[in-house]
Amino acid sequence: MGKSTNITWHDQTVTKQQRRENNKHHSCVLWFTGLSGSGKSTVANAVAKRLFDDRINSYVLDGDNIRFGINKDLGFSEEDRKENIRRIGEVSKLFVDSGQVVLTAFISPFREDRDKVRELLNEDEFIEIYIKCSLEACEARDPKGLYEKARQGIIKDFTGISSPYEEPNNPEIVVDTEENSIEECVELIVNYLKDKNFYIAE
Ligand SMILES: Nc1ncnc2c1ncn2[C@@H]1O[C@H](COP(=O)(O)OS(=O)(=O)O)[C@@H](OP(=O)(O)O)[C@H]1O
Numbered sequence: 554m555g556k557s558t559n560i561t562w563h564d565q566t567v568t569k570q571q572r573r574e575n576n577k578h579h580s581c582v583l584w585f586t587g588l589s590g591s592g593k594s595t596v597a598n599a600v601a602k603r604l605f606d607d608r609i610n611s612y613v614l615d616g617d618n619i620r621f622g623i624n625k626d627l628g629f630s631e632e633d634r635k636e637n638i639r640r641i642g643e644v645s646k647l648f649v650d651s652g653q654v655v656l657t658a659f660i661s662p663f664r665e666d667r668d669k670v671r672e673l674l675n676e677d678e679f680i681e682i683y684i685k686c687s688l689e690a691c692e693a694r695d696p697k698g699l700y701e702k703a704r705q706g707i708i709k710d711f712t713g714i715s716s717p718y719e720e721p722n723n724p725e726i727v728v729d730t731e732e733n734s735i736e737e738c739v740e741l742i743v744n745y746l747k748d749k750n751f752y753i754a755e
């Protein structure tokens with residue numbers, strides 16, 4: 554229980570199942586995790602475009618964007634990162650309940666926090682996608698110039714440099730953005746969804 558007392562859960566009249574049947578597809582979280590610059594946003598948005606073209610309702614939640622709004626009170630300490638992921642987990646569950654596919658692009662560096670999100674959902678609703686890319690390659694890409702600032706000590710607690718990243722032990726999907734093109738990464742993910750019949754309401 555949280556801080557609130559005297560609260561009661563209300564079931565909705567329209568169920569998740571009915572929403573899925575209306576949408577004609579399953580709903581789930583595609584949870585992208587990886588270092589800054591590994592390609593989470595790029596691949597998540599490319600998958601979302603493909604899902605859109607295939608008439609699947611989806612929405613991308615992106616670390617940077619979320620920190621402009623709902624999570625603007627959080628920084629990058631371990632405690633704040635944990636709270637960041639906890640909130641996104643809860644928001645993702647609402648998206649799944651609404652019958653949509655939600656793609657989350659957060660570093661989400663701690664295994665325990667990702668596993669807690671997994672536990673919030675049914676087994677077939679949480680798909681962890683490890684966006685694999687070496688620190689060296691991410692640093693060479695440095696699309697926002699953040700690694701350079703982290704190396705100079707201008708940014709503290711930077712993932713991979715001065716803050717840890719824990720690789721997933723058993724992710725549903727691994728895409729290596731040093732080995733595979735963006736299009737190949739999208740194909741791998743969409744083929745996984747098709748193999749698991751996600752394009753069909755169940
Ligand atoms: N200290 C530090 N460490 C890591 N990243 C930093 C930091 N400061 C700012 N940024 C920018 O914030 C983006 C990561 O936010 P996330 O919400 O995904 O991080 S976390 O999951 O809570 O660890 C991250 O976005 P991506 O590069 O898309 O991963 C950075 O642009």
Ligand SMILES: Nc1ncnc2c1ncn2[C@@H]1O[C@H](COP(=O)(O)OP(=O)(O)O)[C@@H](O)[C@H]1O
Pocket residue numbers: 587588589590591592593594595596658694696729730731733734735738
């Ligand atoms: N195969 C690939 N998949 C994804 N991004 C790639 C790939 N190859 C090169 N890139 C580049 O790497 C950078 C990844 O940045 P971004 O998607 O913002 O990463 P993240 O969201 O993980 O911080 C982009 O500039 C992108 O064009």
